[in-house]
Amino acid sequence: MSQLIETCKKLKKATQVLVIADTREKNKALAQVALSLQKNTEFILQENKKDIENARATGMKESLIDRLSLDKKRIEDMIEGINTIIDLKDPVWKSNDVWTLENGLTISKMTVPIGVIGIIYESRPNVTIDAFALTLKSGNCILLRGSSTAIHSNRALVMAVKEGLRNSSITEDVIGFIDDVDRAVVKEMLILNQYIDLIIPRGGDELIQFVVKHATVPTIETGVGNCHVFVDESGDIGKALNIIENAKTQRAGVCNACETILIHKNIANEILPKLNNRIADRVELRGCEKSRSIVNMNEATEEDWSIEYLDFIVAVRIVDSIDEAIEHVNKYGTKHSEAIVTENLNNANRFLREVDAAAVYVNASTRFTDGSQFGFGAEMGISTQKMHARGPMGLNELVTVKYTIMGNGQIRE
Incomplete structure (x- = not known):
């Protein structure tokens, strides 16, 4: 069995626990992760420095190195984003739409987690924390696949997340990280419909088109901005x-x-x-x-x-x-x-x-199109399509619906 399948099985199993976790449990877990990020700041910055040095050695342009770079301020921004998400309303198991039919059946349209969400992203190590925090609060598990250019940074960030989760009641299996930078692993990820419910590619046009072309798992296109x-x-x-x-x-x-x-x-x-x-x-x-x-x-x-x-x-x-x-x-x-x-x-x-x-x-400047600027704490990406989600994807874009019907013995004639 491949390491990816093993990770996905753990994520799928963890969804059964996370779907019934209450808001207090999720918020406490997020708070512990924020503390862990603070505690591990120096180590994260040391690992990020390795990625920056490698990027410069390969000739990456400075505007893209800026996306890759972390400093104390950017880690503080990640922590602030987590704290904002803690303060936001839990989007799970809510309904503004309840009605009763003539036959006495009461129907409620309830919000529920999507399940296991995979995100494939380039550079930007902050996405590791943004994606984790949003999916945890919305009751989803996250499978992370960052780029080779940010591998050291992402490993360090995932380590900090797992350390924080171990100090909470939420299992660390709610987060999975693909440590293998081989593109073949991405292709395998894109067809794991039995384990992954949604994939979000976040990066340049080449990455997004690759995912759209090869995925059988439902996808949301994000990011390309002309x-x-x-x-x-x-x-x-x-x-x-x-x-x-x-x-x-x-x-x-x-x-x-x-x-x-x-x-x-x-x-x-x-x-x-x-x-x-x-x-x-x-x-x-x-x-x-x-x-x-x-x-x-x-x-x-x-x-x-x-x-x-x-x-x-x-x-x-x-x-x-x-x-x-x-x-x-x-x-x-x-x-x-x-x-x-x-x-x-x-x-x-x-x-x-x-x-x-x-x-x-x-x-106003186009630079405000951002989950944190919109008050979402963070974002999974900016959807440029029209189905399910559009614009910065925050908590409310990471739930789907379930209809619950309460009866008293009714049968359809």
């Missing part, structure tokens, strides 16, 4: 510059960073030189012909409109109208996060209604 900021002709220049700078430069290697800037033709001559002065020392601008007639920048090709750069590069296009902006976003966007800067209420409402994305902003 995000836009559109500056409408009524947009406030100061707001627009601040929003674009934040959306592009705060963290370039994340899925909610801006990758394309659209500018209405009537405001382009005013804003483009100011934008160039603001970010060109850090960001490579690639523009359409009209953009390049105003500011000196590299030429954007058709391919640039579709790229998730995850780097300090941004595409710039001047559009004739809000209609053209919406058409561009819906053609090239990945249904992740889109923003309009405008003082026109009608245009704001049109953008909110007509743009097809999980998160649509008016006068």
Whole structure:
């Protein structure tokens, strides 16, 4: 029997215990894990340093090394995320929908855990803790498969989680970790329908498409973010510059960073030189012909409109109208996060209604599309599909429903 099957069997068995665990037990277990993370901070950072050194040795770009890196502040953020999840309402065995039929049957639509959730993710060791905390609170078990680039960090984090669980009433078997970096193990994981109820790939387009192509286990697509900021002709220049700078430069290697800037033709001559002065020392601008007639920048090709750069590069296009902006976003966007800067209420409402994305902003940075920023404590990922879950996936997206029917001997005629 493979190690993966053995781990999955333990997870499946643990779901039977976790499904009846009360909120107090789960919260106490999470609190112990938070304490364990704090206690093991130095060891986790030492192990993370190994991953960073390996990444630099292989030539990984700095924007992606940023996603891989941990420091005391980021571990404190993980602990804060756990504490937020502790404070959130337990999503399990709740119902806002109860009714009684004429025959006396009372039907309740109850929330229940999904079961065993597998997550396959690249770099970002914080996902290890986010995924564990959310699944435990929502009554699910988690199977983690991180990337080889974060193997030392993930091992250390899982060790800390298990140590914390051993000081609680919740079995450490609620978390499983695939220590084998061979991609063949991922392929095996994707077809274990008898053990795994849902798989969430979190990473680049190549990873997501690999999972979608090979999985027989149900999947939720997350993460790829070709995000836009559109500056409408009524947009406030100061707001627009601040929003674009934040959306592009705060963290370039994340899925909610801006990758394309659209500018209405009537405001382009005013804003483009100011934008160039603001970010060109850090960001490579690639523009359409009209953009390049105003500011000196590299030429954007058709391919640039579709790229998730995850780097300090941004595409710039001047559009004739809000209609053209919406058409561009819906053609090239990945249904992740889109923003309009405008003082026109009608245009704001049109953008909110007509743009097809999980998160649509008016006068705010796309960088807010994040479970912690939305008040969820953490996220399993940002779903860009439309079935079951869309946007940042928190506790309420990790439960399904069960109908319970109470009768008194009724039979169907």
